[in-house]
Amino acid sequence: MLSTQPNDTSPFYRPLPSNPQSPEHLPQQSQYVVVLPYYRRPRYSCLILHRRLLCIAAVLPFLIAATYILWPSDPYVSIVRLRLDGLQFHTPPKISIDIKLDLTVKVRNRNFYSIDYDSLAVAIGYRGNRLGYATSNHGCVRARGKSYVSATLQVDGVEFLSDVILLLDDLAKGSVPFDTVTEIDGKLGVSFFDIPLKAKISCEITLNAQNQTIDHQSCYPEEMRLCLQIAK
Structure with a gap:
């Protein structure tokens, strides 16, 4: 007799885990380690x-x-000669004096390029009062060179009584103080550029009235302006 087994057709169910988020139930991820060679x-x-x-x-x-x-640097200016050539007094009704001065100005260019000046004006004063000024026209000072400018200043009718008295006293002492202001208007020649130059130099001078020489001189720059322009 053949034995028969009952036909079990019921489905098979796997029991659910108690904690689905637990690590043992998560899929394992592969870990990689990258080893780089030492770069020197x-x-x-x-x-x-x-x-x-x-x-x-x-x-x-x-x-x-x-x-x-x-x-660019400012030019060095000095008075190398100042000579009192003439004095003439005028009596009342107006007490005045005429003064004639001969002077020579030395302009030394300390730059490595030339200076072309359109005008050079020297104003001469005595004890704070301006007596007059002398001018010179166009000139040129070569690079690292120097130039001499001579001028004559004629001052007529100085009517400041105090100045006349002080001047007579200084002449009697043999020492006359003057002050000068030299203004240079020109340009520096630098390659393809024109650099306009305006310089102002003041000097204090003590003139020996006996031998007409300069005993003492002190000069210092007051102003220097440069403006770069391309030459056309």
């Missing part, structure tokens, strides 16, 4: 950097020195 910076790149720094350190002082030397 080439030594020659450091040498190139050092060489560049040394070149910059060597060139920089020369650039600073060149800028200092080539930078």
Whole structure:
């Protein structure tokens, strides 16, 4: 007799986990470790950097020195000769005096390019009062050179009684103080550029009335203006 087993057609169910979020029930993720080789910076790149720094350190002082030397500077102006050639007194009704002065101005160019001046004016004063001024027309001072400008100042009818008395007293003492203001209007010739130049230099002079020489002189710049323009 053949034995028969009952046909079990009921479905199979897997029991649900008690905690679905627990680690043991999560799928495992693969972990990767990337190992990179040690990269050593080439030594020659450091040498190139050092060489560049040394070149910059060597060139920089020369650039600073060149800028200092080539930078425009004001001209040096001095009175090399001042001669009191004539005095003439006028009696009342108006007490006045006529003065004639001969002077020579030295202009020294300290730049490495020439100075072309359109006008040079020298104003002469005595104890704070201006007596008059002398002018000179166009001239040129070469680079690192000097030029002499001669002029004659004729002052007629100085009516300041106090100045006349002081001048007579200074002449008797043999020492006469004068002050001058020299103004230069021109330009510096720098390659393709024209640099307009305006300079103003003041000088204090003590004239020896006996031998007509300058005993003492002190000059200092008051003003210097530069404006760069491209030459046409």
